[in-house]
Amino acid sequence: MSTARGARARARIEVTAAIKDEARRQLAEEGAAKLSLRAVARELGMVSSALYRYFPSRDDLLTALIIDAYDSLGETAEAAHAKVADAGPVRRWTVVCEAVRDWALAHPHEYALIYGSPVPGYTAPDTTVPAASRVGLLLIGIIRDAHQGAGVALPRLPAELEPEARRLAEDLAPDLPPAVVTALVAAWAQLYGLVGFELFGQFNRLVEDREPFFRHAVAQLGHGVGLVFPQDTGTGGRGSRSGS
Amino acid sequence: MSTARGARARARIEVTAAIKDEARRQLAEEGAAKLSLRAVARELGMVSSALYRYFPSRDDLLTALIIDAYDSLGETAEAAHAKVADAGPVRRWTVVCEAVRDWALAHPHEYALIYGSPVPGYTAPDTTVPAASRVGLLLIGIIRDAHQGAGVALPRLPAELEPEARRLAEDLAPDLPPAVVTALVAAWAQLYGLVGFELFGQFNRLVEDREPFFRHAVAQLGHGVGLVFPQDTGTGGRGSRSGS
DNA sequence: ACACAAACGAGAGCACTGCTCTTGCTTTGG
DNA sequence: CCAAAGCAAGAGCAGTGCTCTCGTTTGTGT
Structure with a gap:
């Protein structure tokens, strides 16, 4: 029978998915620390020990999540990007950054x-690396296109950073100038600083209109990686010193 | 007696401090989630219920920490800043940012x-606000001085952000241009993005020489708030387009 | 000086957690 | 067809936050 080895295997897949779904539900409701194996098992009508046949430990379940x-x-980011691929x-830079923020808020x-503090005594295994790189690859692609299309300005790069910049470019995008890749990595981290601050309440009672604030900050990040924004072609406000 | 109300009160202060010290020790070793009231009490030679006389719940102890x-x-940031106050x-901007990073790594x-994800189901009470603002106030002071000393360039500010910018300036530094205050808040968030990414392992196997990377990123942040760096006075590399 | 109330430490206990081990039952593959 | 592997269930261990009760100590107002 074609599903000879499938009966059990498929059941296993389904149960595994059910566990993850229920765990995700509890995660979304209460947060990672209150995610309880026993509660998941209870909700699924099984006993807690049975759950260990599918995930050897709570941390493994968390890793899957x-x-x-x-x-x-x-x-989500790729879907948002696909809509404005042309x-x-x-615009693509902006859209991707905002997709990240929207997903985070949701x-x-x-x-x-x-992206918050790693779970107690837990370090993510290498398994997570490919999934974690997707947004980064998206941003690299955008900057690569900008570079080929002459829509990018070369960021400055201090001499002390040149070796590291070369290493980064080698690893991430050998066809791009090291200065751009370095700026991109920094912008990537800064993007998550902006999102994290908003999400974790650091902007409470401080920033109210967060959409425009974020938009502007993202535009500035774009500047950092050399993107040339439309308004840049106008009369520049940059460089005008303010006297005492 | 002068210490009439002191005997017990002082004992209370001492015990409270001992609890916090031990809790801080466990926090530094194992992280917030593994901080156990019972373990703290055990280490202090008291029974767990006695500890509730000093902190009504685990969350309250955490809040104190x-x-x-x-x-x-x-x-730490203020001390580092004081050394270069003149x-x-x-330089002061750089020193404060690096002090933040150093403290975080330590x-x-x-x-x-x-600054990571807030602890499970826990929202920081308003009590934390003044303590949380110290670094921010420091940075505001630096930018204020820069502004008075004509060492600052006015960042651009899109029209849609003007109301929010005015509000921010009103709250944080009414004597500074809204555009500067807005850029400062963004830079503040971005600084913590950089530190968080390094701390939480997002730069593992990616960025190796992190000091120069961070220095450069912080310099770029300084640009964002209008600080004019020494090398800016030289021939600018900025604006040179890269063709296809 | 005495009495009363508040603060305190200790212990038992509740409901919960992650995890292990053993016991049977069912499905699978040689 | 039968042994082996997969599986669910239950009991149990060690640990957690937190509550309640019980004497005892300490400070204070009369």
């Missing part, structure tokens, strides 16, 4: 799981 | 406690 979260974020680098606990 | 962490970070804004779990 982390990978799924990375994939969900990556997929637009200029500036899935705060999952965002916290992957 | 959070405030202490904010204070420790703020104090230097120019650029106290990773405490940093995670205050």
Whole structure:
């Protein structure tokens, strides 16, 4: 029978998925620390020990959720990007950054799981690397296109950073100038600083209109990686010193 | 007697401090989630229920630690800043940012406690606000001095952000241009993005020479808030387009 | 000086957690 | 067809936050 080995295998897949779904539900509701194996098992009508046949430990279940979260974020960002794939680098950059923020606001606990402080005594295994890179690859692609299309300005690069910049470019995008790749990595981290601050309440009672604030900050990040924005072609306000 | 109300009160203060010390020790070793009231009590030779006379719940103990962490970070940053108080804004900016990073690397779990994902189902009470603002106030002071000393360039500010910018300036530094205050808040968030990414392992197997990387990123942040760096006075590399 | 109230430490206990081990039952593959 | 592997269930261990009760100590107002 074609599904000879499938009966059990498929059941296993289904149960595994059910566990992850229920775990994701509890994660979204209460956060990672309150995610309880026993509660998941209870909700699924099984006994807690049975759950260990599918995930050898709570941390392994969390790891599975982390990978799924990375994939969900990556997929969302890619979908948003696909809709404006024909637009200029500036618009694509903006859209991807805003997709990241939107996803984070919609899935705060999952965002916290992957970009907040790592879970207690837990270090993510290498398995998560490919899923974690999806947004980064997207941004690199955008900057690459901008570079080929002459829509990019070369950021400055101090001499002390040149070796590291060369290493980064080698690893991430050998066809791009090291200065650009370095700026991109920094912008990537800064993007998550902006999102994290908003998500974790650091902007409470401080920033109210967060969409325009974020948009502007993202535009500035774009500047950092050399993207040339439309308004830059106008009369520049930059460089005008303010006297005492 | 002068210490009539002191005997017990002082004992209380001492025990409270001992509890916090031991808790801080466990926090530094194992992280916030593995901080156990019972373990703290055990280590102090008391029974767990006795500890509830001093902290009504685990979260309250955690809150106390959070405030202490904010204070420790703020104090460290202020001390570092005091050493270069006579230097120019650029140097002071750099020193404060690096002090923040150094403190974070030295106290990773405490940093995670205050700037990572908030602890499970826990929202920081308003008590933490003053302690949390110390580094921010420091940075504002630096930019204020830079502004008065004509060492600052006005960042651009899109029209849609003007109301929010005015509000921010009103709250944080009414004597500074809204565009500067807005850029400063963004830079503040981005700084913590950089530190968090390094601390939480996002730069593992990616960025190796992190000091120069961070220095450069912080310099770029300084640009964002209008600080004019020495090398800016030279021939600019900025604006040179890269063709296809 | 005495009495009363508040603060305190200790212990038992509740409900919960992650995890292990053993016991049977069912499905699968040689 | 039968042994082996996969599986669910239950009991149990060590640990957690937190509550309640019980004497005892300490400070204070009369």
